[in-house]
Amino acid sequence: MKQTFAIGIGGAAGQGVATPGDIFAKIFSRRGLHLNAYNAYQSIIRGGHTFLTIRTGPEKVTNMGDRIDLLIPLNQDAMNRHLGLLTDGAACIYNADTIKPSAAAHGVQLCPLPVSKLADITRNKVAQNTLAVGAGLSMMGIGFQALEEVLAEQFKKKGEAVVAENVAIARAGYDYATSNFKPFGWPLPMTENRYAVLSGNTAMAMGGAAAGVKFYCAYPMSPSTGVLHWMAAHARKAGIMVRQVEDEIGVVNMAIGAAHAGVRSMCATSGGGFALMSEGLGMSAMMETPVVVIDCQRAGPSTGVPTKTEQGDLWQMLGAAFGDYPRVIAAPLDIGDCFKIIPEIFNLADRFQCPGIVLCDLLLSEGRLSVDPKDLDFNTMIDRGELVTSANGAPSEDGTNGAYKRYRITESGISPRAIPGVPGHIHTAATDEHDEDGVLISDEFTNPIKRRAMMEKRMRKVVGIEAAVPLPELWGPRDADVTLIGWGSTKGVIEEACEILSEQGIAANQLQIRWLVPLHGEAILDILKDARHTIIVENNYSGQFARYLRSENSYVPSGYIRKYDGEPFMPHHIVEAVKEQLSGTTKLSVPAHEIMV
Amino acid sequence: MATVVAAPKHLVMADLKGKVDPDWCPGCGDFGVLAAVQKALVELQIPNHQVVTISGIGCSSNFPGYINTYGMHTLHGRALAVATGVKLANHDLTVVVTGGDGDGFGIGGNHFVHTMRRNVDLLYIVMDNQIYGLTTGQTSPTSRVGMKTKSMPFGNIEAPVNPISLALAAGATFIARGFSGEQKHLTELIKQGIQHKGFSFLDVFSPCVTYNHDNTYQWFRPRVKKLEDDSAYDPANWVAAMEKSLLWGEEIPIGKFFERTDVPTLHGAEPVLNAGPLVHNAAPIPPEVSRAFIEELM
Numbered sequence: 001m002k003q004t005f006a007i008g009i010g011g012a013a014g015q016g017v018a019t020p021g022d023i024f025a026k027i028f029s030r031r032g033l034h035l036n037a038y039n040a041y042q043s044i045i046r047g048g049h050t051f052l053t054i055r056t057g058p059e060k061v062t063n064m065g066d067r068i069d070l071l072i073p074l075n076q077d078a079m080n081r082h083l084g085l086l087t088d089g090a091a092c093i094y095n096a097d098t099i100k101p102s103a104a105a106h107g108v109q110l111c112p113l114p115v116s117k118l119a120d121i122t123r124n125k126v127a128q129n130t131l132a133v134g135a136g137l138s139m140m141g142i143g144f145q146a147l148e149e150v151l152a153e154q155f156k157k158k159g160e161a162v163v164a165e166n167v168a169i170a171r172a173g174y175d176y177a178t179s180n181f182k183p184f185g186w187p188l189p190m191t192e193n194r195y196a197v198l199s200g201n202t203a204m205a206m207g208g209a210a211a212g213v214k215f216y217c218a219y220p221m222s223p224s225t226g227v228l229h230w231m232a233a234h235a236r237k238a239g240i241m242v243r244q245v246e247d248e249i250g251v252v253n254m255a256i257g258a259a260h261a262g263v264r265s266m267c268a269t270s271g272g273g274f275a276l277m278s279e280g281l282g283m284s285a286m287m288e289t290p291v292v293v294i295d296c297q298r299a300g301p302s303t304g305v306p307t308k309t310e311q312g313d314l315w316q317m318l319g320a321a322f323g324d325y326p327r328v329i330a331a332p333l334d335i336g337d338c339f340k341i342i343p344e345i346f347n348l349a350d351r352f353q354c355p356g357i358v359l360c361d362l363l364l365s366e367g368r369l370s371v372d373p374k375d376l377d378f379n380t381m382i383d384r385g386e387l388v389t390s391a392n393g394a395p396s397e398d399g400t401n402g403a404y405k406r407y408r409i410t411e412s413g414i415s416p417r418a419i420p421g422v423p424g425h426i427h428t429a430a431t432d433e434h435d436e437d438g439v440l441i442s443d444e445f446t447n448p449i450k451r452r453a454m455m456e457k458r459m460r461k462v463v464g465i466e467a468a469v470p471l472p473e474l475w476g477p478r479d480a481d482v483t484l485i486g487w488g489s490t491k492g493v494i495e496e497a498c499e500i501l502s503e504q505g506i507a508a509n510q511l512q513i514r515w516l517v518p519l520h521g522e523a524i525l526d527i528l529k530d531a532r533h534t535i536i537v538e539n540n541y542s543g544q545f546a547r548y549l550r551s552e553n554s555y556v557p558s559g560y561i562r563k564y565d566g567e568p569f570m571p572h573h574i575v576e577a578v579k580e581q582l583s584g585t586t587k588l589s590v591p592a593h594e595i596m597v
Numbered sequence: 598m599a600t601v602v603a604a605p606k607h608l609v610m611a612d613l614k615g616k617v618d619p620d621w622c623p624g625c626g627d628f629g630v631l632a633a634v635q636k637a638l639v640e641l642q643i644p645n646h647q648v649v650t651i652s653g654i655g656c657s658s659n660f661p662g663y664i665n666t667y668g669m670h671t672l673h674g675r676a677l678a679v680a681t682g683v684k685l686a687n688h689d690l691t692v693v694v695t696g697g698d699g700d701g702f703g704i705g706g707n708h709f710v711h712t713m714r715r716n717v718d719l720l721y722i723v724m725d726n727q728i729y730g731l732t733t734g735q736t737s738p739t740s741r742v743g744m745k746t747k748s749m750p751f752g753n754i755e756a757p758v759n760p761i762s763l764a765l766a767a768g769a770t771f772i773a774r775g776f777s778g779e780q781k782h783l784t785e786l787i788k789q790g791i792q793h794k795g796f797s798f799l800d801v802f803s804p805c806v807t808y809n810h811d812n813t814y815q816w817f818r819p820r821v822k823k824l825e826d827d828s829a830y831d832p833a834n835w836v837a838a839m840e841k842s843l844l845w846g847e848e849i850p851i852g853k854f855f856e857r858t859d860v861p862t863l864h865g866a867e868p869v870l871n872a873g874p875l876v877h878n879a880a881p882i883p884p885e886v887s888r889a890f891i892e893e894l895m
Contacts, residue, residue: 257682
């Protein structure tokens with residue numbers, strides 16, 4: 001099993017959980033360690049309970065893991081909730097002045113910090129946090145200099161005095177731990193690598209910038225708002241027009257307007273906002289104007305649990321807007337993929353002049369991951385498709401001899417798209433059904449022949465889309481006792497569950513779906529035809545992907561693992577469920593989340 | 598609106614004739630609006646490929662199909678949101694948005710208010726017939742109290758929206774009202790609205806001859822009074838405009854209620870567009886900029 005080290009920091013919102021988290025993340029990534037961070041929180045600005053988990057190690061860390069090595073409770077509530085999670089070898093650093101520990105398991109080291117003795121708490125309200133960070137790093141075997149550097153950056157804007165004060169407090173905690181607490185059995189190693197640490201929302205925003213997005217608009221909605229924040233902060237440097245709009249209906253329509261005028265245009269929302277965008281997606285399909293919409297799923301239905309994760313929007317995506325139309329739906333597999341998937345889906349949306357939907361979720365959107373900076377490649381291939389941007393410089397010969405027809409019936413279903421402003425290509429794009437020339441056929445005279453021809457023209461694009469999207473692949477050994485099937489963000493946790501199962505003598509492999517539409521149902525059947533035992537793992541109640549797969553290719557797996565409590569899967573949830581199912585006790589496992597957040 | 602560039606060829610009315618003839622009922626007020634828009638574009642000599650006409654859904658929203666400019670026939674109520682996107686992506690284009698009172702003040706009311714406060718540089722023409730026509734005669738947001746329709750057969754009990762007062766309150770920078778029975782006057786207002794730099798709102802009484810038997814040409818004709826005929830009226834005076842906007846009955850003002858030119862347009866206020874329209878800027882992000890974006894995360 002790969003070596004990792006996980007820290008849990010718990011407290012009330014507003015108590016400063018994020019800052020120690022950021023400091024640890026910076027120190028680990030600069031040490032050449034990978035990391036994965038997940039913050040469990042509520043829809044509250046002050047109060048409640050926030051629990052941040054940061055897991056690090058020299059190899060890729062794809063999920064929060066099963067074990068907490070160091071717990072830093074910032075209040076009594078956090079101590080009461082989480083001390084019981086610690087097992088042999090773990091430690092808990094806490095403010096001895098204000099927090100009392102309950103009984104800890106055997107081998108758990110309790111590390112009380114005499115905070116008021118070590119720092120002037122009347123001057124520094126978050127002294128306990130800084131002391132704990134210093135103490136923790138000492139116990140992990142990390143030299144103090146790394147912390148000093150990060151603190152200097154963190155407080156640079158507040159002046160040298162503030163930097164010096166914080167460094168002194170951190171030093172006091174560091175030294176106190178060195179002389180009073182037992183270091184961890186596994187000092188954190190160091191590598192030559194350097195990683196960028198980012199959230200899925202930042203990754204998708206940057207992916208948009210790399211894809212050449214020039215227009216981004218949104219209405220704030222958790223957990224998608226991070227995309228707007230990155231875009232807004234970097235708009236001027238990246239040359240992107242960013243607008244906050246009155247509602248998501250306005251968002252999708254404004255985005256389509258900009259796209260129609262010729263720029264790459266993107267927007268992001270969550271399930272509720274996406275519901276409002278549905279009619280707009282139909283417009284994108286009917287006008288054949290490409291737009292990319294990101295849906296960051298949160299627990300539904302309705303307002304649901306705004307700060308919790310779920311994979312519950314799949315059928316909303318599949319059913320979005322009425323009528324049949326071509327589109328692409330993709331679910332990023334991890335935070336690095338959040339970056340990569342955006343240029344890919346834009347190329348498809350542009351080539352096939354249709355909407356593209358990115359089905360992300362809170363786990364990726366707001367989680368953070370270490371990514372090799374080389375994987376954030378801005379030098380990406382851009383294919384705008386058959387876009388006519390000047391009267392004489394059409395990228396593809398449309399063969400019209402001047403009689404331009406916007407919706408010309410072609411074998412591929414793709415018609416060259418002229419943007420407004422180009423002489424000689426005047427046309428109207430309509431949401432009503434229209435003929436090749438853009439003239440409405442729905443008002444004065446309907447025409448079944450023209451209607452059929454236009455439906456078939458648009459739907460022919462599906463053939464091209466299917467050919468352009470890669471087939472899914474099986475990961476792990478060909479011959480396995482169990483095949484775990486997942487989609488999107490569960491990639492990392494299923495992968496780790498497979499590794500643990502293999503170590504325990506149960507050979508496991510994984511089929512992770514990235515492209516939801518087109519699904520390549522036949523290829524999936526082919527992959528699964530020899531599988532001995534298949535289980536579909538997903539973060540929702542009804543098995544939305546299982547139902548979708550069945551509707552596409554009639555495939556029925558041996559069992560299901562589902563979770564819909566708002567929290568993500570941990571590896572042991574899957575491992576235990578697989579064992580339960582292989583023993584024949586059940587076909588449906590719903591693991592219980594042990595961390596109370 | 599965008600700077601009027603010299604036309605490569607002299608634009609004539611025939612150039613602006615759409616691919617099909619309008620399917621409006623004979624006598625519909627919308628014919629007058631179409632003719633006035635075409636006339637205004639000819640008088641301003643704006644090349645038709647530089648114009649985008651954008652509409653929502655409804656009788657009057659079929660407008661883009663009847664004029665030979667770039668057109669978008671969008672969703673019910675959404676024309677202004679789409680038009681904002683078009684204008685921000687390519688502010689060299691002249692954007693004219695057309696629609697009805699149901700489209701603009703009912704289902705699209707939210708976008709109407711917000712597009713005005715943003716001062717998006719476009720002309721929004723509402724062909725206001727105080728009725729839903731394409732759905733065969735229901736009450737609209739501008740139907741008067743007491744008006745009998747299929748949806749309110751015993752008479753409307755809801756107060757109508759006052760589009761001019763609403764536009765004044767929402768911060769539109771050019772506000773006018775026309776009457777499709779006053780062609781020359783209407784054409785002049787359209788020209789001014791296109792030339793105004795900022796959001797131009799033009800509410801046009803465009804009678805529905807099929808479903809609205811209350812507010813007919815005959816009803817409007819003796820009532821409409823041109824603001825331009827009152828030499829004391831100052832369209833720079835917002836308070837005076839608000840007072841005028843409340844007049845309804847024996848005298849109903851038409852003409853330019855209000856104009857101010859000191860508010861920046863949305864595209865003018867955004868430095869990202871200083872380098873020119875987004876659509877002409879295909880250059881990728883410079884490597885030193887993208888490197889800095891990644892550096893921030895390390």
